[in-house]
Amino acid sequence: MTHSSPRVIATDLDGTIVRSDGTISARTVDALARVERAGSMLVMVTGRPPRWMTDIAAAVDHHGVAICANGAVVYDLHTETVLKAYEIPSPVIAETIGRLRAIAPALRFAVEHTDGFMFEDSYTLGRMNAKALGGRPVSSEAILGLSGTKLLGFDPEADPDSLSEKAVEAVGDLVTVTHSSGRGLLEMSAHGVTKASALAALCTEHGLTSEDVTAFGDMPNDLPMLTWAGTSYAVANAHPLVLAAVTHKTSRNDDDGVAEVLERLFA
Incomplete structure (x- = not known):
């Protein structure tokens, strides 16, 4: 792994790596596999509840960890079990x-x-x-x-x-x-639970900081994570607030914008 490859890739799902038709392309699946092969950590960070992760877990061959429900649930894609949950009383x-x-x-x-x-x-x-x-x-x-x-x-x-x-x-x-x-x-x-809070806690457990993270997203619920990460990308179809907040932009979700960046970072 070259020193220039990010140690953590954190990506939103819907509207970011999931296409408008609800699928994840073979190209994107391949690009995500490169991250893990390089020894970097892959984290899916989504608003989805854990029960909507089955097809995603299968698509990424049960690799990695998912942060679900906008940070409220940490979910192991390998075993499809909840590791941690932050509830509203x-x-x-x-x-x-x-x-x-x-x-x-x-x-x-x-x-x-x-x-x-x-x-x-x-x-x-x-x-x-x-x-x-x-x-x-x-x-x-x-x-x-x-x-x-x-x-x-x-x-x-x-x-x-x-x-x-x-x-x-x-x-x-x-x-x-x-x-x-x-x-x-x-x-x-x-209160205080966001995609960023859960991702920060996960990184801390692994001795990593925000500087080690490259994050991808498209909607306002991604803003805490994108502004926390050392490097952030918005897909071209992102919400205007997201496009204004990130350090980089890439192609639309339907054009495999995230895969495009990962192929470059993990060449």
Whole structure:
């Protein structure tokens, strides 16, 4: 391994290495394999819950570690087991929902835990049916008594950026608020839990620092990780805030932008 190869590659999945059609190209799989062959650490850092990692684990041949749910869950792709989870306690969920209902009455809520999620009856994701995704409907009262790795708030009519700004103002002292879907879907984790906090903790365990990390992303939930990493790349299809924050840019996810960079770094 040449000294110029990064010791850690941290990449987001959807919109970054996963294409618009939901696949990861053979070229990208090959580029990710180069990272591990070179002795560097490969970390998938995603908003996805662990149960949505099965196809990814298979695509990367069960190599590496994944940080799921925007930093709330550390997941071993080799064994497909949860190594660590940072939960939002139920009183905090109840208080957060109460405050958000006051400022955005149209919001409907769901709570993720490590192996499933519960959602209010009225929580629909349009073409993505919450039940089909493995969710279990509960009453609006019952949801207030849950703890979990991620609290989701959805308003199909809302603009994601302005909804997120309003939410940060209302509940930013209780939870970490972000968004990544291009829809009015708030993603909330325990206060201070981000993709960066989990990645920093993982690096510390391995005696590595932010300077050892090259990170890739496309959406606002990637910003903590991208601004923490020593070197950061946005794919060309990234959110404007992400394009403005990174040190480098590469081609779109559909054009294997991450693979392009990895082939160069691990030539």
